[in-house]
Amino acid sequence: MKLFIDSANVDEIREIAGWGVLSGVTTNPSLAAKEGRDFPTMLAEICGLVDGDVSAEVVATDRDGMLAEAEPLLAVADNVTIKLPLTSDGLAACRVLADRGVRTNVTLCFSTTQAILAASAGATYVSPFVGRVDDVANDGIALLEEICDVYAQAGYGTQVLAASLRHPQHVVQAAAAGADVATLPAKVFHQMVRHPLTDRGLEQFLADWAARTASA
Numbered sequence: 001m002k003l004f005i006d007s008a009n010v011d012e013i014r015e016i017a018g019w020g021v022l023s024g025v026t027t028n029p030s031l032a033a034k035e036g037r038d039f040p041t042m043l044a045e046i047c048g049l050v051d052g053d054v055s056a057e058v059v060a061t062d063r064d065g066m067l068a069e070a071e072p073l074l075a076v077a078d079n080v081t082i083k084l085p086l087t088s089d090g091l092a093a094c095r096v097l098a099d100r101g102v103r104t105n106v107t108l109c110f111s112t113t114q115a116i117l118a119a120s121a122g123a124t125y126v127s128p129f130v131g132r133v134d135d136v137a138n139d140g141i142a143l144l145e146e147i148c149d150v151y152a153q154a155g156y157g158t159q160v161l162a163a164s165l166r167h168p169q170h171v172v173q174a175a176a177a178g179a180d181v182a183t184l185p186a187k188v189f190h191q192m193v194r195h196p197l198t199d200r201g202l203e204q205f206l207a208d209w210a211a212r213t214a215s216a
Contacts, residue, residue, distance in 0.1 A: 001179055001180065001182055002023035003022060003023055004023060005184065005185070006026045006163065006184055007025065008028075008032045013025055013046055017050055022052075023181070025049075025053075026054075026083070026105070026163065026183040027054070027057065028055075028083070029059050032057075039056075043056055043077070043080070044077060047080060050079070053079055053080075053081040055082075055107075055125075056081070056082065056083060058084060063089040063096075067097070070082045074102065081105050082103070082104050082105070083105040083107050084097075084105070084106050086106050086109050086126075091118065091121040095121045103125075105123070105125040105126075106121070106123040106125070106126050107129075108129065109127055109128045109147075110128070110129060110133060110143075115150070116154075119151065119154070124158065125159045125160075126147070126158050127161045127163040127183075128140070128147055129163050130162055130166075131165060140170075141174070141177060148178035148179060152178065160179045160180050160181070161182075162177070162182045162183070165183065165184045168188060168191050168192045170184075171184060171188065171192065
């Protein structure tokens with residue numbers, strides 16, 4: 001399973017990319033607005049930090065508007081992936097872009113039926129929102145598992161991108177469910193790397209080495 005970072009903050013992305021674990025980036029209008037910067041300029045910086053796909057989302061709600069917004073985004077960098085909402089117009093735009101060979105990420109997926117439609121429209125990625133499904137007292141991981149199973153049985157080429165992951169266990173569960181990609185905020189990357197036994201073990205190793213050096 002590949003790991004993407006869900007962020008529009010250049011410093012966060014640069015840091016996690018420096019760990020050598022990052023395969024791509026997802027952004028959305030909320031994350032981009034939070035940064036308060038010119039989006040094309042910021043997007044170009046982000047695309048330069050990773051070799052993999054960088055999802056840039058349109059904000060139009062009609063097919064033609066989405067397609068028009070996609071053009072300047074695609075001109076920013078070769079690794080831009082166009083992010084589209086899972087609506088009828090979003091699916092229609094996805095089909096047009098997919099037929100041109102443009103990579104797409106169909107987002108805001110909350111059901112397996114929606115995921116089937118995204119695959120049928122030629123999406124490169126479909127993004128089920130695990131945490132948001134949990135928020136309404138349903139099982140986000142169960143949904144993810146079902147989508148992965150259906151995709152495997154149907155032979156769809158669309159990759160399942162597990163989104164709205166809130167904690168490290170979500171990441172483990174997404175991998176076990178068969179997700180192709182997990183996208184997570186920087187704070188979850190930091191939670192994943194830390195373990196008290198690792199810290200304690202490192203402290204002990206360093207203390208033992210310092211004691212040996214002092215007695216030499």
